[in-house]
Amino acid sequence: MDQAVAPSSFSYSDADFRRVQEIALAEAGISLPVSKRNLVFSRVSRRIRTTGKASFKAYLDYVCSPEGHTELQELICVLTTNVTQFFREKGHFDHLETNVLPVLAQHLRAGGRCRMWSAACSTGQEPWSMAMSVMAKIPDALRLDIKILATDINHVVVENGRVGRYPEEELKNVPDSWRKQYMQPDVRGEFLMERDIRRLVTFRPLNLNRTWPFQGQFDVIFCRNVVIYFDDETRNALWKRLAERLVPGGFLYVGHSERVECMKECHLESVAPTIYMKKDC
Template sequence: MTEAEFEALRAFLKARSGLSLSADKRYLVESRLGSVCSRFKIESLSHLVREIRSGRSSALEKATVEAMTTNETFFFRDKAPFDLFQDVLLPKYLKERAASRRLRIWCAAASTGQEPYSLAMLLKEAAARMAGWQVEIIASDISTEVLEKAKAGFYNQFEVQRGLPARLLVKYFAQVGDQWQISPEIRSMVDFRYLNLIEDFSRLGTFDIVYCRNVLIYFDAALKADVLRRIANTMAPDGSLLLGASETILGVTDALTLDAAHRGLYTKTSGAGAPRMLASAVR
């Protein structure tokens, strides 16, 4: 693959997925796209780039984007965002949405489903407090392959050992051969949908809580600002956004305000731009 072909591939990936690959990531491209070449019987990365540029195969284009998408995730990843949901956000919205008894949650870039399923299990654990509530969890991703895995809800031993408490494994999973499948009850709580964050997602409606963790780090500054602005537009006036531990809005957008009491939590900026802090516990 020549330098010009690599640059063409970088431009293609950015245009289709927002993925901004630096010039030193050539090794990553070579390691991940070899399997795509094998699958489509393409003899080299140079030929793969030429096929993509020809526009003859949408299936090849899709497979190339999916191969370059990072799908690292696990149950209750980083723990703090889920403690925050359980101890701060859920009590807050149970109080503030008591009249409507409705709660909408969006997990963007949900990958193979461990994040939304973790939230679904926490909601099920809080069932005694949520009688009569209508809760919707929408989980989206750009990869149809990982969405199919997420919908099926099968995980191997390694996957269920990463962050998932043993009591929840026993309570909400059934062993099927050498796999574990999450219960139909939990699967039914999550609506998985294909969605590309660089495209319009206003049709999803308004959300009380948005999880968009560990995906914006792959976008350049301009696209990151655009996606954050549009996420803010989907949030209720008192909505909450959770980003990854290494992500920040500092110098990126003023549409959101950091909640000073909770790392990784952001609220929608009011007209005056003043921050609104959540109580540490609202019970």
């Protein structure tokens, strides 16, 4: 601790904000617009108080030092926006259930494998929605070689996703029959993803803008509502890397306000707004 009692507020200059912008961009690819200046102040102030540092400068110096590596991850966590919901952008799940899972079911039952990736999974509603779609359309999924990887840069939301506990008000987009089948009420009056469906999903922290610690390819990638925080260069580089990880005929789903502009280089074709298929190349 730099001091016994941390101040309740800190002086905050344009230079402090610029440093946070630089760190977010370098570490996570996140571009923080000036409109987020006040939000950044309140979120970073929490971390300054928790670490007992005396000022923005002392805190940011610490975060940038080798000893501050763990705190750097905490800083990135408070700078991320984690808004999500079950079956968000429902058309994607309709497409998955109608056009993709029936074909994958045949492939799986013939002894094939299927890998799906929720690449910025936040608190888990997205991968759990994918898992419910899988269970509903491929009821024998647990006997087949199908898995869903759920990753996010923010280790706190990844842990929440792994726990898989949600209050009732968050379940309004989950059909009642699916809630009864795939979730169980707990003593707190909340709902926990049930034991069997858990076998489908693995949660891991992962920064999309760093090396990925796996080699495999995916049949389905959901990468939604994350590149809106990236600049053009970071966004296009990520689309190329994701496309390389798709099997021919595999699908990439992006957020409704997002687009893949470099489709040709990525060997992707648009099959519906915000849904892309990898071409044979």
